[in-house]
Amino acid sequence: MIEDLLEKINKCSIEATSDETRIQQKEQNEQYFTPISIASFMSSMFKEVRKNEINILDPGCGTGNLSAAFIAMVCDWKRKPKVINLELFEIDETLSEKLNKNLSELQKLCGDNGITLNFTTRYEDFIIAGLNKVNECNDLFDYIILNPPYRKLYSESNHKRILMECGIDVPNYYAAFLAISYRLLKAKGQLVVILPRSFCSGTYFKSFREDLITQTKIDRIHIFKSRKDLFYDEVLQETIILSLQKKVQKLNDTILITESLKDDFTETKRTHKRFDNVIFPLDSKKIIRIIHTPDKMIVDQMHSLPCTLSKLGISVSTGPIVDFREKPESLRFEYNLWSFPMIYQENFRQGKIEWPIESEKPGLIVEDDKNYKRLRPSGIYVLVKRMTTKEERKRIVAAVFNNKEYSDQKVGFDNKINYYHIAQGGIDDLNLAKGLCLYLNSSLVDFYFRTFSGSTQVNVADLKAIKYPYKEDLIQIGRLFTELPPQEEIDKIIDNYDFKKAI
Ligand SMILES: C[S@@+](CC[C@H](N)C(=O)[O-])C[C@H]1O[C@@H](n2cnc3c(N)ncnc32)[C@H](O)[C@@H]1O
Structure with a gap:
């Protein structure tokens, strides 16, 4: 009843x-x-x-x-x-x-x-x-x-x-x-x-x-x-x-x-x-x-790392280009002399950025009187997806973008990605970028993220809340590989590496 x-x-x-x-x-x-x-x-x-x-x-x-x-x-x-x-x-x-x-x-x-x-x-x-x-x-x-x-x-x-x-x-x-x-x-x-x-x-x-x-x-x-x-x-x-x-x-x-x-x-x-x-x-x-x-052991392992992002001298920001706010003629499918790569979440491929790709989104951006401040100089960046789908196994997905491979001028980052940079320019050391990318892709970081966030969105504040190894250790890890290895391998590298503790 x-x-x-x-x-x-x-x-x-x-x-x-x-x-x-x-x-x-x-x-x-x-x-x-x-x-x-x-x-x-x-x-x-x-x-x-x-x-x-x-x-x-x-x-x-x-x-x-x-x-x-x-x-x-x-x-x-x-x-x-x-x-x-x-x-x-x-x-x-x-x-x-x-x-x-x-x-x-x-x-x-x-x-x-x-x-x-x-x-x-x-x-x-x-x-x-x-x-x-x-x-x-x-x-x-x-x-x-x-x-x-x-x-x-x-x-x-x-x-x-x-x-x-x-x-x-x-x-x-x-x-x-x-x-x-x-x-x-x-x-x-x-x-x-x-x-x-x-x-x-x-x-x-x-x-x-x-x-x-x-x-x-x-x-x-x-x-x-x-x-x-x-x-x-x-x-x-x-x-x-x-x-x-x-x-x-x-x-x-x-x-x-x-x-x-x-x-x-x-x-x-x-x-x-x-x-x-x-x-x-x-x-x-x-x-x-x-x-x-x-x-708890994993949280302790993360907390024993010595650096905040600012201590590394690196910053992270959200991509400044919101495609629907750009002038329609600035985003293009066809290359011209004044167009630069435009990077979206869709360009992520196993630790790397693939560009150009076949996509419904325009892969090029032309500088104009409004957007020039939002374009970034050519360089090496580490990019992290801001949104993952419910189905994706990991919340933090990172990739290295070496713009020098495509254009020696500028690049546009879409608003659905976060980018690690030094004073809005690239991270000049490729091994540092690779090491950072591998570290961010580890299960350790992903797990730690889940201890404080229930969301599928990864915000800049979340990436700032993570502890990082010393720069020398990240560079050393970056030297260990050319292509980002499979997950198991990434986790082995991070688990076995003897990170220097804070002094
Ligand atoms: C999420 S629903 C939950 C309703 C109910 N407690 C339940 O669990 O089925 C929130 C309820 O709060 C009412 N509500 C919204 N703003 C309110 C306010 N300022 N003061 C009182 N009730 C409010 C809404 O009309 C709605 O019925």
Whole structure:
């Protein structure tokens, strides 16, 4: 009977999202409702408390799937509460009919289990109303369950201003919803949230990560191994579930890290990790590294390398040519005396750049009065793809580009690649470029990248966050090969090479 009710509520949320007349509300408010299977999985992370009365908060509740799944679970507890007070926030009042119907059904279910369910639905903006609640500091909650909206918070916006006034410095809605919510927990209160993994790294989220770990204790992190995205097919971003408690976090607390290999949660990998093995105490960026125990050795190996990129005297930037912003006549298929090579992701071939190639994209660029500042001088560069596909085995794919082989003048780099350079010119030493390319293509670097990024996009900041060997070691490695060897060989070279440590 409980299953039937949850199935009905699930269907109701699917109807609400597929309703053509609601497209505007759906897009504007990011109404991607949590499937009941996931909502139930999230609810299973809450621990039972022995209380006669419990208060639950559901911010951005949609049609109420999360509350429904959790309350159904409470109805199954050994020692049930006598009263549940549920408070829900939703900006879109057009959902009220469906939401009220679902809540009435839940009230019946609770009644059948000897529980009185009192609910209050507030059709208000949670950022404003939630912050008011934080300031009033009353009506705190035992349980909070949420799947927040994701959109960016603009720095000039009223939302950003009122958040900052409360000391909450966050770059988007999901972090704002979460930071407000955990401030509304009672001592030892519990919160479960589903959100993108992007906050685990990235400079924009640094204050948020610091806030999160000072306000709460992380009990569990669940990652979805399958990249078939749960809600957002178009977003190549991993989704995670966090389970938090309003308690003081200690360095020796353990965090349960689970991983479901399929979307039905049947095959889960479980590891317990100390908090200080997830967020390293000396890491000023407080990156949340979701890694399994044996992987710690690899992280240590990477951290023992001596150089930052700036110490090597090398920089990395994103290709400055955005093809659709160029004058159409500047990008060409046919060679003329004034055209230079134009390089895209498509030109990558096993550690090298092949040019020209047969492609739908114009392989030549002609300098004009606008783009001349965006062209780079002829030289040797190491290029890294910015986007990899879900299917590609590795996130970091690097290649050496020796422009001198093609043109002694200039080159255009497309915006979907990153390029390593010295003061916007080439890296003058071919062996240094080859060594850097081999190092970047190693599984060590790829693995390290995955410990802090769940995205298929490789940003310049990510490449700057990696440690590098000394220049002499990179040159030495570069001397070892002519053509980039197969992966196994690359990893053997990196694993067996005796890199000098920092002095
Ligand atoms: C990602 S959906 C999740 C809905 C529901 N929690 C679930 O899991 O099925 C986010 C919900 O937040 C609502 N929302 C968006 N902005 C809001 C705001 N500022 N205040 C309150 N609710 C908001 C949207 O209308 C939408 O229903």
